[in-house]
């Protein structure tokens with residue numbers, strides 16, 4: 001017998017963000033990266049039950065290695081629960097598929113695996129063509145790794161634009177970008193990025209980048225919105241901090257009588273983000289969805305969390321470095337200039 005699910009939220013009351021072209025994306029989606037330890041079957045089960053609970057957005061990627069499992073869940077959703085057009089499905093082009101000739105075939109593989117005819121959003125997962133195998137450790141480097149080369153990125157982007165023309169994807173976007181890289185892209189793109197996916201949580205708030213995106217009508221999608229407590233070993237360093245353990249977040253959670261995770265999500269949505277927390281625990285993913293439809297944070301709460309920023313990037317991306325003795329800071333153009341390739 002099917003276990004009883006927590007109470008559903010009516011998807012119609014989940015707020016949406018309107019994108020530059022008028023399309024609407026739900027503010028809450030379910031992340032599907034199992035951090036190398038949650039199986040595709042478990043994640044597919046969460047996708048199906050999350051849809052039953054009211055989720056209408058799923059954040060997928062080819063490199064997560066589970067799109068075929070999720071495709072089965074999506075099929076079950078269309079076969080009885082709700083039609084395809086009620087959902088927002090995102091996938092991502094992996095780093096070893098940046099060559100223009102590989103972009104369409106990668107997208108079509110994701111469509112086949114997910115058993116859908118179009119994606120709502122297709123992201124370039126990282127702005128570097130540097131491959132790393134699933135489950136690798138922090139010292140893994142691809143032998144032909146290189147830094148950001150704008151002309152190469154524009155070839156990839158041109159092929160992404162064609163996917164829109166062909167009706168395979170509704171929107172295209174970026175992920176793990178920086179302002180200087182986006183400046184170049186905005187100069188040269190025929191089709192502008194609709195969204196940019198990036199790490200955002202109370203300990204890594206990136207306020208300037210968030211304002212830049214909102215000002216340019218690019219929707220920020222915040223990943224690791226809870227500080228990714230289950231992230232792989234390669235993404236952990238001793239100086240990392242956790243927004244779920246932050247005393248300010250915890251005090252606000254106590255006042256609202258909710259878990260710290262819910263405070264992180266309310267805060268993110270109230271500052272203009274779309275969020276995609278991962279969970280395979282029905283109690284948690286139901287609570288996360290409810291968090292964005294009830295009991296908002298006060299302006300005072302928002303101010304207190306703004307002051308709790310630790311500028312602590314958790315997903316540093318070391319495996320994408322391209323030279324000996326480089327620091328992960330080189331991936332993020334921290335002084336406003338693209339690090340030379």
Ligand SMILES: NC(=O)c1ccc[n+]([C@@H]2O[C@H](COP(=O)([O-])OP(=O)(O)OC[C@H]3O[C@@H](n4cnc5c(N)ncnc54)[C@H](OP(=O)(O)O)[C@@H]3O)[C@@H](O)[C@H]2O)c1
Pocket residue numbers: 030031032033034059060125175176197198222223224225226227228229230231259261262276277278279280281283284285287288315
């Ligand atoms: N574009 C990119 O490069 C990129 C990078 C990283 C992540 N992402 C996307 O962003 C998604 C989210 O990031 P993430 O998975 O790293 O981290 P996250 O969403 O910050 O954290 C997920 C963890 O939090 C726990 N959790 C969820 N809800 C909770 C609640 N209400 N109370 C307590 N614990 C809770 C989950 O455990 P339970 O399962 O036990 O609930 C899971 O271990 C990914 O799944 C992926 O789709 C994208």
